[in-house]
Amino acid sequence: MPAAVLWDMDGTIIDSEPYWMAAETELIESHGGTWSHAEAVELVGSGMWHTARIIRGRGVQLTEREIIESLTTRVLEQVIIDVPWRPGARELLAELKVRGVRTALVTMSIRRLAEHVASAIDFAPFEVIVSGDDVEHAKPHPRPYLMAAELLGVDPRDCVVIEDSEPGVASGTASGAATIGVPHVIALREHADYDVWPTLAGRTVADLADVLHARRTA
Secondary structure, three states, X not given: OOOEEEEOOEOXXXXXXXXHHHHHHHHHHHOOOOOOHHHHHHOOOOOHHHHHXXXXXXXXXXOHHHHHHHHHHHHHHHHHHOOOEOOOHHHHHHHHXXXXXXXXXXXXXXXXXXXXXXXXXXXXXXXEEEOOOOOOOOOOOOHHHHHHHHHHOOOXXXXXXXXXXXXXHHHHHXXXXXXXXXXXXXXXXXXXXXXXXXXXXXXXXXXXXXXXXXXXXX
């Protein structure tokens, strides 16, 4: 069994990427700029500070912190109305809870959004939350997942990471964890360093254990 399963949030547990893209477009256009879908896709999985720097470069006359707070508030407004769960995510979290497998949420969104999503699940799904507020180096740097493992007191090499983006799987694999990519908004190519699942629907704790075993014995 994994010592812990470390979860990304946006695009992995909830289908919030369209909310982020809409918020970015609204903010940039309100300052007289333009923003395309292709440009928004390039930011999927990026840290919030990187996103804020890009948006400032499009003419938004706010500080990076103000941009982050503005985007988060707009996304949170949408999530409060409807939490768009990704297929299989809550079911797998529930099985992990029943089986006693430890979990952490590792997201580059800021903490108030992460805590709201966690609270929308009808059980306590995460022992630890590592948010974009907590790390100096965002994904694809391994630090977010290394911090989660440290907080749980486990070896990252005994953990499984579940992600949806290139920066996310890069962060997971660099931490030493067995990493599973579940692509959604953008495709993930097959890669020797991580597994790719088309969906979490129907997946079980046994499937996670199989991935970890295969990676450790490869």
